[in-house]
Amino acid sequence: MPNVELHQVKPRCPKPLSFLLGIALLLQNAPAAFGQSASSANSLGDINVNQRDLLSTTLGENWPSYNGDYTGRRYSSLTQVTPENVHSLRAQWVFHSRNAGILEVTPVVVAGIMFVTGSNDAYALDAATGKVLWHHARAVTQGLIDDASGHINRGVAILGTRIYMETDNAHLLCLDARSGNLLWDVAYAPNNRNYGATSAPLVVKDKVLVGTSGGDDGVRGFVAAFDANTGKEVWRFWTIPGPGEFGSSSWPGNAYLHGGATTWMPGTYDPELNTIYWGTSNPSPDFDGSVRPGDDLYTSCVLALDPDTGKLKWYFQFSPHDLYDYDATQTPVLINAVYEGRPRKLLLEANRNGFLYLLDRTNGQFLAAKQFALMQNWAKGIDATGRPVPTGNVPTAEGTRVCPGFAGATNWYSPSYNELTHLFYFMTLEDCSVYSTRTEEFEEGKAYYSTGAKHRPDENARNYLLAYDFRKGEFVWRNPQVGTGHTWAGVMSTATGLVAFGDSAEEFEIVDGRTGAPLWHFNVGQPLHASPMSYAVNGKQYFAIAAGSDLFSFALP
Amino acid sequence: MKVLRSTILLTLATSLFPHSLYAQQNGTSSGQSLFSTNCAACHGSDGRGGERAPSIATLRRVVSLTDADLEAVVKNGQPSVGMPPFGYLGNQKVSDVVAYLRVLQGKGTVVKVTGDPQAGRAIFYGKAACTKCHMVGGEGGFIAADLSTYGDGLSPEAVRRAIIDPDRNLEPTSKVVEVYTLTGEHISGLLRSEDNFSISLQTEDGRFHLYSKTKIASVRHTSHSIMPTDYESKLTNKELEDLVSFLITTASTPHPSEPAAKKNRRNNGGN
Numbered sequence: 141m142p143n144v145e146l147h148q149v150k151p152r153c154p155k156p157l158s159f160l161l162g163i164a165l166l167l168q169n170a171p172a173a174f175g176q177s178a179s180s181a182n183s184l185g186d187i188n189v190n191q192r193d194l195l196s197t198t199l200g201e202n203w204p205s206y207n208g209d210y211t212g213r214r215y216s217s218l219t220q221v222t223p224e225n226v227h228s229l230r231a232q233w234v235f236h237s238r239n240a241g242i243l244e245v246t247p248v249v250v251a252g253i254m255f256v257t258g259s260n261d262a263y264a265l266d267a268a269t270g271k272v273l274w275h276h277a278r279a280v281t282q283g284l285i286d287d288a289s290g291h292i293n294r295g296v297a298i299l300g301t302r303i304y305m306e307t308d309n310a311h312l313l314c315l316d317a318r319s320g321n322l323l324w325d326v327a328y329a330p331n332n333r334n335y336g337a338t339s340a341p342l343v344v345k346d347k348v349l350v351g352t353s354g355g356d357d358g359v360r361g362f363v364a365a366f367d368a369n370t371g372k373e374v375w376r377f378w379t380i381p382g383p384g385e386f387g388s389s390s391w392p393g394n395a396y397l398h399g400g401a402t403t404w405m406p407g408t409y410d411p412e413l414n415t416i417y418w419g420t421s422n423p424s425p426d427f428d429g430s431v432r433p434g435d436d437l438y439t440s441c442v443l444a445l446d447p448d449t450g451k452l453k454w455y456f457q458f459s460p461h462d463l464y465d466y467d468a469t470q471t472p473v474l475i476n477a478v479y480e481g482r483p484r485k486l487l488l489e490a491n492r493n494g495f496l497y498l499l500d501r502t503n504g505q506f507l508a509a510k511q512f513a514l515m516q517n518w519a520k521g522i523d524a525t526g527r528p529v530p531t532g533n534v535p536t537a538e539g540t541r542v543c544p545g546f547a548g549a550t551n552w553y554s555p556s557y558n559e560l561t562h563l564f565y566f567m568t569l570e571d572c573s574v575y576s577t578r579t580e581e582f583e584e585g586k587a588y589y590s591t592g593a594k595h596r597p598d599e600n601a602r603n604y605l606l607a608y609d610f611r612k613g614e615f616v617w618r619n620p621q622v623g624t625g626h627t628w629a630g631v632m633s634t635a636t637g638l639v640a641f642g643d644s645a646e647e648f649e650i651v652d653g654r655t656g657a658p659l660w661h662f663n664v665g666q667p668l669h670a671s672p673m674s675y676a677v678n679g680k681q682y683f684a685i686a687a688g689s690d691l692f693s694f695a696l697p
Numbered sequence: 698m699k700v701l702r703s704t705i706l707l708t709l710a711t712s713l714f715p716h717s718l719y720a721q722q723n724g725t726s727s728g729q730s731l732f733s734t735n736c737a738a739c740h741g742s743d744g745r746g747g748e749r750a751p752s753i754a755t756l757r758r759v760v761s762l763t764d765a766d767l768e769a770v771v772k773n774g775q776p777s778v779g780m781p782p783f784g785y786l787g788n789q790k791v792s793d794v795v796a797y798l799r800v801l802q803g804k805g806t807v808v809k810v811t812g813d814p815q816a817g818r819a820i821f822y823g824k825a826a827c828t829k830c831h832m833v834g835g836e837g838g839f840i841a842a843d844l845s846t847y848g849d850g851l852s853p854e855a856v857r858r859a860i861i862d863p864d865r866n867l868e869p870t871s872k873v874v875e876v877y878t879l880t881g882e883h884i885s886g887l888l889r890s891e892d893n894f895s896i897s898l899q900t901e902d903g904r905f906h907l908y909s910k911t912k913i914a915s916v917r918h919t920s921h922s923i924m925p926t927d928y929e930s931k932l933t934n935k936e937l938e939d940l941v942s943f944l945i946t947t948a949s950t951p952h953p954s955e956p957a958a959k960k961n962r963r964n965n966g967g968n
Contacts (some may be wrong), residue, residue: 158700187903269907271897272890280766322845
């Protein structure tokens with residue numbers, strides 16, 4: 141398939157509703173039409189997402205995928221809310237999920253309809269009122285372990301008139317976006333019941349791409365692609381090489397079947413390079429490196445894959461032979477910018493291991509790294525090839541204090557790159573853990589950490605919101621967060637230079653991206669474990685974020 | 698032959714699990730009295746809903762839960778919607794209540810169908826054109842209810858009645874609503890949500906129409922759906938019987954309901 145051109149599409153204005161309706165209209169039985177050239181998601185209430193909608197790098201009224209667009213920047217082009225008027229922002233509605241603990245979803249909005257997931261349930265909401273238009277209920281799965289037993293779900297992908305979601309037990313569901321009816325259901329992670337899934341899928345061209353969770357539980361990671369129409373598997377890339385394959389020396393015997401490198405967040409995609417960028421988790425077992433000698437490919441990596449075939453183009457490993465649960469599933473953000481005097485296609489990632497990385501995404505070449513964690517004692521630094529130089533602080537039987545800790549210096553919550561300020565914003569966590577290790581056998585039905593990590597009572601964790609100038613390799617500002625909890629909320633930004641995020645005091649907050657100065661906040665009264673987004677209906681801009689088991693939406697009066 | 702086969706299959710399916718059947722029968726009399734003491738005040742003595750709580754005998758999202766899920770709900774309650782926990786009853790009584798609820802839901806009963814489900818399938822997809830609006834197993838339309846599990850545990854008579862007299866017992870979302878806007882437009886569709894300030898309809902092309910009531914001149918709620926009301930004359934008795942048989946047998950093929958949850962939510966939120 142030829143490369144798809146990257147179309148720059150201007151933000152759509154609401155068109156007047158055209159009505160040609162009467163109930164005498166007969167329905168088409170044909171399944172959703174894919175690849176039709178007719179423009180789609182531009183009439184309010186009319187859901188039909190085409191490739192152009194997905195390829196647009198201008199996020200206007202719609203927010204058609206987990207990160208908004210394929211670049212992973214979480215950058216909204218909407219300009220109605222500004223630093224001058226943001227103080228007037230007010231809550232518009234609250235949606236309460238019926239079947240979930242803490243929501244980690246980023247809603248997808250198309251044509252004024254919002255799609256939300258909570259556990260295995262999906263909902264369509266009127267994005268202006270929060271009213272439920274349909275609800276697809278599916279019981280949560282019993283007998284799951286570790287993270288999968290939390291039944292986390294981060295949202296849907298959409299194409300045509302269909303939405304796609306993963307379930308806690310790693311099924312890919314295809315639902316009719318107009319009714320929530322189940323069209324098909326594919327179980328995609330067989331042979332090990334420690335698999336789970338928490339991510340939103342990623343639609344690329346005519347395929348739906350998924351990963352799994354279970355990287356702490358002895359599963360073998362993969363990225364898999366399914367035909368969006370039929371659900372038939374098209375390719376599967378195993379993130380742990382099998383016997384005889386490149387990298388297999390780290391995986392003696394059948395250790396490769398339990399090596400982790402799961403793929404529990406959506407990747408990003410560059411249509412011009414025809415490449416997807418997908419992060420992998422830590423190795424399994426987490427804390428015992430003795431059973432997995434060497435670098436443990438392809439754990440704690442970003443993988444560059446061909447979306448048509450699943451073939452590996454290149455990889456970059458952030459934390460070779462990781463011993464600290466340093467997943468590399470943070471969003472690999474795609475930026476086109478002049479860097480060191482010439483225009484480049486870059487990949488910027490704030491990694492859980494405490495360092496920021498800048499890569500050339502055409503070939504994976506390492507360009508720069510910068511430590512952002514204030515407390516960091518596992519690496520002396522990053523060498524000229526991008527490889528960390530270990531300090532020798534490793535998990536022991538008695539326990540070793542290592543920073544960043546078990547929860548990571550940052551994590552899956554989203555970063556944002558802003559095209560107006562040219563700054564990269566992300567939330568960090570300053571904390572350390574005491575890591576212990578003991579060799580254990582893998583056992584299905586049990587987590588596979590090979591002992592544990594704990595928080596020292598005298599250690600005070602703190603979040604910081606950071607603004608990073610990757611051109612200069614400098615932090616422009618660093619906002620310490622105050623509160624009793626620590627936030628698991630991501631960051632987004634807008635074309636007016638606003639940076640929206642969830643803070644450590646259970647508040648949704650907006651700051652000035654240039655200075656970090658707080659401009660507005662709202663007490664959602666519940667812990668935030670989700671990343672925010674922005675959309676518009678009838679010319680009105682909204683911000684939405686999940687908190688606790690609720691989803692909040694805000695707009696100007 | 699085929700009629701006989703379906704009956705045999707259903708009977709066989711239940712006799713394959715004599716232990717669970719016995720347990721159910723054993724538990725239901727205790728379950729019945731526990732239900733009337735603890736549940737009926739809100740859910741109604743038939744489980745079909747009361748003033749304070751919804752139907753747990755018929756709502757798809759409740760019926761489709763596994764026993765373990767239902768037991769977890771009974772034990773822990775649903776604080777967000779005001780249902781108290783009944784964990785103090787102990788495990789045995791909780792499973793007795795759930796066993797009785799299954800009886801109210803019509804689960805586990807042997808339904809004898811007298812028509813030919815295969816012929817009924819052909820009518821469903823062909824002559825009766827049900828798939829213009831309804832879906833079974835991912836095939837069909839989207840505007841009306843997904844019938845994949847609809848017929849499970851229903852009597853043939855109840856299904857037949859729903860086909861020939863579709864406007865009895867309509868869900869609000871099945872009713873046609875007419876909206877007249879201040880600019881003179883007229884939209885006719887199915888109600889998806891409504892409050893004092895807004896209304897959402899869905900037209901048969903799948904499009905949602907979302908209105909603030911400030912833009913609306915009038916709303917008329919009809920008491921009919923978009924389902925044809927002439928199936929009694931359009932289909933022969935035999936065809937109706939076959940169609941009913943298809944809807945019941947297709948729904949009783951096991952739909953692997955996912956096992957229930959251990960509500961063990963970690964604080965760091967899910968790899």
